[in-house]
Amino acid sequence: MTRAFVPEKAKVAHSFDRAAIHYDDVAILQKQTGDELLERLSFVKLQPQTILDLGAGTGRNLAQLGQLYPKTQLIAADIAPNMLVQAKQAYKEANGLKRWLPQKNKPIYIASDAEQLSLADNSVDLVFANLALQWCDLAKSFSEIQRVLRPEGLCVFTTLGPDTLHELRESWASVDDYPHVNVFYDMHDIGEAMMNAKLAEPVLDMDRYTLTYDTALALMKDLKVLGARNVNSGRRPGLTGKQALKKVSQHYEQFRQEGLLPASYEVIYGHAWSGAQAKQSHQQDGSIHIPISQIQRL
Numbered sequence: 001m002t003r004a005f006v007p008e009k010a011k012v013a014h015s016f017d018r019a020a021i022h023y024d025d026v027a028i029l030q031k032q033t034g035d036e037l038l039e040r041l042s043f044v045k046l047q048p049q050t051i052l053d054l055g056a057g058t059g060r061n062l063a064q065l066g067q068l069y070p071k072t073q074l075i076a077a078d079i080a081p082n083m084l085v086q087a088k089q090a091y092k093e094a095n096g097l098k099r100w101l102p103q104k105n106k107p108i109y110i111a112s113d114a115e116q117l118s119l120a121d122n123s124v125d126l127v128f129a130n131l132a133l134q135w136c137d138l139a140k141s142f143s144e145i146q147r148v149l150r151p152e153g154l155c156v157f158t159t160l161g162p163d164t165l166h167e168l169r170e171s172w173a174s175v176d177d178y179p180h181v182n183v184f185y186d187m188h189d190i191g192e193a194m195m196n197a198k199l200a201e202p203v204l205d206m207d208r209y210t211l212t213y214d215t216a217l218a219l220m221k222d223l224k225v226l227g228a229r230n231v232n233s234g235r236r237p238g239l240t241g242k243q244a245l246k247k248v249s250q251h252y253e254q255f256r257q258e259g260l261l262p263a264s265y266e267v268i269y270g271h272a273w274s275g276a277q278a279k280q281s282h283q284q285d286g287s288i289h290i291p292i293s294q295i296q297r298l
């Protein structure tokens, strides 16, 4: 798989840490895709004991996952500790006094990198990751997901495809040759990373969303509030000048439709099962058949 871009990890954590307080004010797309992912999940028959909300952010999906699976142990993991502070608060508010009921498990909050999860092998039944994996190295993250999933576990996620914010990317290209918008993996790369991580029966599909803005500056401001900064390692050093922003804005005007500027998002929905079942197939007589490829010489 070709590595599209290498996000600077410290910068990602710092950006989202700073964004935590105002993130919910502008997380419109994240709410839509989170709801869609939860709805898709409601059609799957599952009784997870443990759910990991990976890249949980301010935790909106955490409370909803708790409603969908009331007896489950929820784990919220995020690389930005301030996001987890917000998630904890949001969970308390969403549950009110109900959170003191004996059967209500309190979520566990862990500041952890998706590429190196501080969780035991085979410890999670469901991994839920809404718009977080686009900030991560997919090969490492899917291999961690496979490691922590129990044998019959499921991973559901959304991430962003390469057409995302193409209007902004094109507009910046009129200013200089530096990458100003993060680069995203395509479905082929995502599928390959899932297969390489030995996740089983991977399924991917794509949906397009358009948010609209009065000005290009308003879009860029929202991205900043979200914490969705340019974290390309080859980004232009230093601050962006007023002239450059003016040029981007002028170029963006060509996309104006019915009085508004569109910002396109290509959202990729995916799911896959733990590959453990595929590795060892249970026979009717109770024996387990292990493929020859997995038998190692001692």
Ligand SMILES: C[S@@+](CC[C@H](N)C(=O)[O-])C[C@H]1O[C@@H](n2cnc3c(N)ncnc32)[C@H](O)[C@@H]1O
Residues within 6 Å of the ligand: 012, 013, 016, 017, 027, 030, 031, 034, 054, 055, 056, 057, 058, 059, 060, 061, 077, 078, 079, 080, 083, 112, 113, 114, 115, 129, 130, 131, 132, 135, 136
């Ligand atoms: C766009 S937000 C989505 C948050 C949340 N899932 C939602 O639906 O609103 C992306 C989140 O992923 C987190 N994140 C980014 N890189 C990460 C990594 N390597 N490991 C864990 N979390 C990460 C960010 O801190 C941020 O909270």
